[in-house]
Amino acid sequence: MLTTATLKQLESRLLRLATAMPSGFVLVSDHMNYHLALQTLGDRSAELYRGFVELERGGLPNAARAALRPLVEIDILIRFLGTNPTLHAELWEAEGERNKIAMVEEYFGPTETWMEEPWFEPPLDIEQLDEQRTRVAEARAKLVPRRFQALARPEACCRRSHSNC
Amino acid sequence: MPPISQQLLVIDDRSSNEVYTLIYRTLSWDIHGGPLAGDAYTEHDVGGAYYDDWGLTGLYARALAAKTFTATLKTICRELGEQGIERAADEIHD
Numbered sequence: 001m002l003t004t005a006t007l008k009q010l011e012s013r014l015l016r017l018a019t020a021m022p023s024g025f026v027l028v029s030d031h032m033n034y035h036l037a038l039q040t041l042g043d044r045s046a047e048l049y050r051g052f053v054e055l056e057r058g059g060l061p062n063a064a065r066a067a068l069r070p071l072v073e074i075d076i077l078i079r080f081l082g083t084n085p086t087l088h089a090e091l092w093e094a095e096g097e098r099n100k101i102a103m104v105e106e107y108f109g110p111t112e113t114w115m116e117e118p119w120f121e122p123p124l125d126i127e128q129l130d131e132q133r134t135r136v137a138e139a140r141a142k143l144v145p146r147r148f149q150a151l152a153r154p155e156a157c158c159r160r161s162h163s164n165c
Numbered sequence: 166m167p168p169i170s171q172q173l174l175v176i177d178d179r180s181s182n183e184v185y186t187l188i189y190r191t192l193s194w195d196i197h198g199g200p201l202a203g204d205a206y207t208e209h210d211v212g213g214a215y216y217d218d219w220g221l222t223g224l225y226a227r228a229l230a231a232k233t234f235t236a237t238l239k240t241i242c243r244e245l246g247e248q249g250i251e252r253a254a255d256e257i258h259d
Contacts, residue, residue: 007227010257014231017238017253035245042241049234056227062195062202065221068230069192073169075237076181076189080172082244095166143167 011053018046034085037092038078045074087142094139097132100124188229191221232258 021042029035048067055064081088104122124132167175169189173182194202221229235258242251 002224002228004224007224007231010231011227013253013257014234014238017250017257018234020250021238021242021247038241038244042237042245045234045237045241049230052230053227056230061222061226064230065192065195065202065226068221068226068233069189069196071230071233071237072184072189072192075233075240076169076172076176076185078237078240079176079178079181080167082240083175091166098166 015050015053018050021046031085031089033093034081034089037081037089041074041078045071048074090139091143094136098136101129101132101136104129184233188221 048071052064052067052071055061055067077092081092100123104124108122169185173185193199235254238254239251239258242248242254
């Protein structure tokens with residue numbers, strides 16, 4: 001039977017481990033992007049968990065649960081990354097760039113109409129935008145065959161009621 | 166990047182599917198301000214329908230967070246070759 005005292009003890013041990021996690025180094029390997037992704041997600045997860053515990057102990061359970069969801073998401077994401085480390089880490093990075101490009105394009109419209117001095121500095125300049133579009137396109141090209149495989153299994157997909165099947 | 170629902174098809178693991186369906190999606194209410202968020206609904210009788218506690222509160226939420234973070238820690242430290250932390254996480258998990 002799990003008691004508050006046992007849980008508190010476990011949490012304290014986990015918090016100590018969270019601060020001992022490797023941080024700020026680059027592992028030189030064939031899967032460097034994957035390892036960097038894991039390190040980034042590990043840092044984020046450790047901080048979210050520390051936040052969760054502090055909020056729970058501080059009597060703020062609603063705020064704590066907001067930290068719980070990304071904790072769960074990161075755990076699923078790292079499992080996905082691990083199934084094809086190099087490709088999936090590249091897709092993960094490209095997804096971030098794709099979002100950034102979409103935001104910039106949506107807010108500023110065609111690059112010709114960008115204000116000379118916008119009140120909010122865009123996260124990309126025009127030269128970077130082209131470069132990032134190329135990177136995203138390259139990553140997307142690698143994804144297409146795998147995505148097709150996943151979508152070709154509607155019987156597996158439609159068991160869940162998500163919006164994209 | 167495939168959405169999380171498609172990532173699960175690639176992972177092909179029952180426990181991950183359960184976590185996604187029962188936990189991740191339930192916690193969506195807490196992130197997006199859904200009517201069933203948190204434990205507030207356990208105290209209200211809305212239009213004659215009493216919303217029961219789903220259990221994502223108190224000790225249960227804390228145990229879930231601890232379990233999730235332990236699993237994440239184990240995976241990351243195994244992949245990064247941090248065997249000391251992985252062993253310690255294993256002990257906590259057991």
